[in-house]
Amino acid sequence: MTRKKMIKKGSSSSTFTYAPALESSALVKLKKGHQLFINGRFVPAADHTTMNSINPATGKLLTKFSVAKKRDADKAVQAATKAYHNVWSKMPGIERGKYLFRISRILQIRAKEFAVLESLDSGKPIKESRDFDIPLAAAHFFYYAGWADKLNYCVPGQQVSSLGVVGQIIPWNFPLLMAAWKIAPALAAGNCVVLKPAETTPLTALLLAEVCQEAELPPGVVNIITGPATTGQALVNHPAIKKIAFTGSTEVGKLIAKTCAEQGKLVTLELGGKSANIVFEDAAIDQAIEGIVNGIYFNQGQVCCAGSRLLVEESIQETIIKKLKRRINTLRIGDPMDKNTDIGAINSAEQFQKIKKLVKAGKAEGGYFYESTSPLPSVGFFHRPCFISQQSSANLLNRVEVFGPVLSIQSFRTPDEAIAKANDTPYGLAAGIWSDKGSKIQHIAQALKAGVIWANTYNKFDPAAPFGGYKESGIGREGGLHGLLPYLEIKS
Numbered sequence: 001m002t003r004k005k006m007i008k009k010g011s012s013s014s015t016f017t018y019a020p021a022l023e024s025s026a027l028v029k030l031k032k033g034h035q036l037f038i039n040g041r042f043v044p045a046a047d048h049t050t051m052n053s054i055n056p057a058t059g060k061l062l063t064k065f066s067v068a069k070k071r072d073a074d075k076a077v078q079a080a081t082k083a084y085h086n087v088w089s090k091m092p093g094i095e096r097g098k099y100l101f102r103i104s105r106i107l108q109i110r111a112k113e114f115a116v117l118e119s120l121d122s123g124k125p126i127k128e129s130r131d132f133d134i135p136l137a138a139a140h141f142f143y144y145a146g147w148a149d150k151l152n153y154c155v156p157g158q159q160v161s162s163l164g165v166v167g168q169i170i171p172w173n174f175p176l177l178m179a180a181w182k183i184a185p186a187l188a189a190g191n192c193v194v195l196k197p198a199e200t201t202p203l204t205a206l207l208l209a210e211v212c213q214e215a216e217l218p219p220g221v222v223n224i225i226t227g228p229a230t231t232g233q234a235l236v237n238h239p240a241i242k243k244i245a246f247t248g249s250t251e252v253g254k255l256i257a258k259t260c261a262e263q264g265k266l267v268t269l270e271l272g273g274k275s276a277n278i279v280f281e282d283a284a285i286d287q288a289i290e291g292i293v294n295g296i297y298f299n300q301g302q303v304c305c306a307g308s309r310l311l312v313e314e315s316i317q318e319t320i321i322k323k324l325k326r327r328i329n330t331l332r333i334g335d336p337m338d339k340n341t342d343i344g345a346i347n348s349a350e351q352f353q354k355i356k357k358l359v360k361a362g363k364a365e366g367g368y369f370y371e372s373t374s375p376l377p378s379v380g381f382f383h384r385p386c387f388i389s390q391q392s393s394a395n396l397l398n399r400v401e402v403f404g405p406v407l408s409i410q411s412f413r414t415p416d417e418a419i420a421k422a423n424d425t426p427y428g429l430a431a432g433i434w435s436d437k438g439s440k441i442q443h444i445a446q447a448l449k450a451g452v453i454w455a456n457t458y459n460k461f462d463p464a465a466p467f468g469g470y471k472e473s474g475i476g477r478e479g480g481l482h483g484l485l486p487y488l489e490i491k492s
């Protein structure tokens, strides 16, 4: 069948048929139970409680992991404090940098193992964990390794010093990458850390703990404690922790900010978003379609900076919708371990239910709704990529962060209207602008209240580029020099 006929036929036959190209899950050796990483060793939780880690593509148990309570958090913070005073704070920056280079190199060597484990635990397509998450995590360690011996050049003319022990709490959408964003700058700045991964995706952080052992990182410099929200609370409330670095929902971020303010702790927050992807009629339309698809359907839309609000110039709205319908029917939904899969599984049953509930409520408000016609696997948490066109900024799906493959579409007539609509949100994490006029892009970019703005592209990341948000998208930046400064005190 020709490609044209396939597309015309619609439904599942609109995608090319490929033979399955499964990545081997034998590349990882799953233990029966995973323990906490404290003081350079894997240890069980004091009361031996465990939780299950599930493969969201099958709904089946992958393995169990330890649940850290207050006593375990205490042990981890004590180990970090000892390592900070006895070893890490005394070590010259050039030596600390060597450990970070080593971690980066080992991540590169073991990249395939990490990619497979990330896809099994999180449900993201193997091509994304292999080509995005893992290489970028290694790049972050590599980048910050270079800063470790140059701290006195961070703030020209001033001296800087490390903070001490830092508590770090991360979400489940980019598990290893978020761990790298947190650990690499903290260590380069001379701090020791206790990190808590999300309860649905603890496994690659624990594999990173093995990498720390392999790199012979001094015990206690990195500690990883797993468990639910209460494990995070034990860290946030710990009196010996100097700073909390948090990535997650705005709701939890606000609670953490309040506690840190009361306890005099430093805090940085990377929170949610409802980012606008703005397409003008003078844009290269087919490229913009790719940017729209990448912006919202990458990682099943579970991306803080997802281009979840498409703002399209009225004159091209029909064309864009027609092309988008065609394009989302070519996205392959299925086994995350298949190298041909574009859309993998939603991370957890809970998130899956949340997306379905929001879509149902959004559809009930009216507008034009369309979803891909591709078949779904019979097991696991899979959601079809979809979009809804509704004109009012008050509509639920134009306001709320869904964190799923759900795009909302609004039109605009003038650049000013596009700016007003883009900024009409409590968030301000990212935005995309599509136009062939450089001056127009500059003008719009200046007016947008968002921390990261992409021009004629979307979801491009570099360890040297600061990332973070305005308004309810957070406080502070990660990446680049700006991501290093919150881990340092400045002495004038």
Ligand code: NAP
Pocket: 169, 170, 171, 172, 173, 174, 196, 197, 198, 199, 200, 227, 228, 229, 230, 231, 232, 233, 236, 247, 248, 249, 250, 252, 253, 255, 256, 269, 270, 271, 272, 273, 303, 304, 305, 401, 403, 429, 468, 469, 473, 474
């Ligand atoms: P979440 O529910 O806020 O959880 C984030 C982390 O905090 C998890 O490890 C969670 O543990 C823990 N936690 C939950 N309640 C806590 C509490 N009261 N005290 C201390 N820790 C607590 O967020 P999520 O659903 O995992 O992640 C999705 C959110 O993250 C989205 O809003 C997304 O936009 C945001 N995000 C932002 C960025 C950014 O850079 N701006 C990047 C990625 C994601 P459990 O896993 O056990 O619940």
Ligand code: MG
Pocket: 053, 054, 055, 056, 120, 121, 122, 200, 201, 202
């Ligand atoms: Mg899991």
